[in-house]
Amino acid sequence: MSASPLLNVSNLSKYFGGVKAVNAFSFKLMEGELLGFIGPNGSGKTTVVNLITGFVKPSGGEVIYRGQDITGWAPYKIVRLGIARTFQMVRPFYQLPAFKNMIIPLYSPRVKRMAGGKYGDRDAIALDLLEEVGFERDSFVAYKIASVLPQGYLKRLELAKGIALQPDLLILDELFSGLSLAEVASIVPIIEKLRYGGMTIIMIEHRLKELFRIADRVIVLNFGEKIADGLSKEVMESAEVKKAYLGSEED
Amino acid sequence: MKKRKERIDRGIKVRSEDIFALCSWREMLYLSSPRLLPIVGLLVLSFVLSLYWQKVLLSVSVIALLAISWDLLAQSGMVSLGQALFFGMGAYLAAIMNHYWGWSPFLTMPMATILGGLFCTVLLLPVLRLRGIYFAMVTLILPIMLVRVIEATRIFGGTEGISGLTPLPSRWFELYIIIVALLAAFFGFRRLMGSDFGLVLKGINDNDRSVMNAGINIYWFKAQALFIAGSVGAFAGAFMTHVYMFVGMPVFALDYSILPIAAAIVGGTGTFAGAMFGAFLLVPLSEILRGLGGLRIVFYGLFLVVFIVALPEGIFHYIQRKYHQFERWVEVEK
Ligand SMILES: Nc1ncnc2c1ncn2[C@@H]1O[C@H](COP(=O)(O)OP(=O)(O)OP(=O)(O)O)[C@@H](O)[C@H]1O
Ligand SMILES: [Mg+2]
Secondary structure (H helix, E strand, C coil), X not given: CCCCCCEEEEEEEEEECCXXXXXXXXXXXXXXXXXXXXXXXXXXXXXXXXXXXXXXXXXEEEEEEXXXXXXXXXHHHHHHHCEEECCCCCCCCCCCEHHHHCHHHHCCHHHHHHCCCCCCCHHHHHHHHHHHCCCCHHHCHHHCEHHHCCHHHHHHHHHHHHHHCCCCEEEEECCCCCCCHHHHHHHHHHHHHHHHCCCEEEEECCCHHHHXXXXXXXXEEXXXXXXXXXXXXXXXXXXXXXXXXXXXXXX | CEEEEEEEECHHHHHHCHHHHCCCHHHHHHHHHHHHHHHHXXXXXXXXXXXXXXXXXXXHHHHHHHHHHHHHHXXXXXXXXXXXXXXXXXXXXXXXXXXXXXXXXXXXXXXXXXXHHHHHHHHHHHHXXXXXXXXXXXXXXXXXXXXXXXXXXXXXHHHHCEECCCCCCCHHHHHHHHHHHHHHHHHHXXXXXXXXXXXXXXXXXXXXXXXXXXXXXXXXXXXXXHHHHHHHHHHHHHHHHHHXXXXXXXXXXXHHHHHHHHHHHHHCCXXXXXXXXXXXXXXXXXXXXXXXXXXXXXXHHHHHHHHHHHCCCCHHHHHHHHHHEEEEEXXXXX
């Protein structure tokens, strides 16, 4: 049993009009893996996430999660199976305090099921989760309304909303973008802790250095196609990846 | 002597620390009077008004119910241009149960409330996926369509309507049942939107993808909000049917869609209090303007424009702000 993948994506495609955003994309993800997705801007990384999580319906191909075909399912059903994702563009509820932003994921039927059929004290759980991602407990920052929070905290909030769902697979879409080196350095241990707690994680990143330090494996996308898949170091040696990232002579 | 303007936020101390409120009568009064005002105000009104204005109070309350129902939908991300659908549905259901089956108003009103909410929800279920103007258009069209169906098929009295329905026991009974219903809906809605369930509804309005992403079926939540809002509107319709002892095609008229929206916009959206306040302003205003004959609509429209331009946040938000925060002139020592 242990040999069967947690997620098996095969021949996934998405065409927006004439644009092949994702084209015949396949990969397998094993339980407990931390997989990185990299690729130049517009290479289709976010679209792959949208296809897996049901926000976009594929033009072709299939997504199998724990042996179950979830292709084209509604997003809320996919979340209930245990796949959570964060958005590249954070969009919190700006007029609400940070901890009240956590109420909506904590209202999820998945949270109820994981807690054995009843919701706990949502406000208390929200504060605990926020502390876990770096909202200092005694600094009142968790009580501030989201519109005054700096980008770093908004990203942490986004991560906390994902963790609140107690997912088996967590997909982080450019969690680090727009953050300082110090902020990234403080979030990395949180992700590593999740991962050692048994969570399977996909990280989409432009911050290659930080990603390579924690990822087991990296997939490189270019123009919606997979051009490399392997250990972090090997991938960057590939001629095709160098060409995609650095450009080539003929262009 | 020099003077300087000082701005005081009265509410902050009381609002932030509940414990403070218990320390002084003034602060307790400060906190509770906004809640007591509608209750006491409505009860007093019912006593002091003349028969004519008591009747106006009935229409005011009905429009207020439709306006807070509209506000509930708006806060849940659904813009309704068809409150008349809820009103008319409740009105016809109550009339049918009373006329054809001989049920008493005490049975038709609750049944029409629940079934009306249910039918409206089912009718709108297929378009719950539509957002913004697309959803609004469908709600606008449905009551117009239902009128034409009644006209063309001549069911339920056709263009004549159904008359001779059972009246409610007394004028006082009419007054108090609608006042109690309005207060119950008002405080109920406020409590609902303050709960975590309400937070999810507001979340859907704000960013539905983010709510979906929490594993929450937003259509199920929207349907529940629609049922609650629809039921309240249907109650208003059922009530009016028994007051008029008549039902006819005018219950689907555009007035019942537009007036509640005007009330909510003029009063201020998102609080229910604003919507209610707006109804208490606009409906009597329209009565007062009756003397103007043909120019009535012109003046009425002018009033609306002035209010909206002068206080785009809504009158209620303005009053609320002034209540919590006041400015005064203080002497400056030299
Ligand atoms: N909803 C859409 N409609 C039309 N085209 C789209 C849509 N979403 C994405 N695309 C196109 O698909 C391609 C892939 O976009 P995608 O957002 O997946 O890239 P990405 O790898 O996430 O880029 P970035 O690193 O900038 O986030 C782009 O060319 C984009 O313009
Ligand atoms: Mg992207």
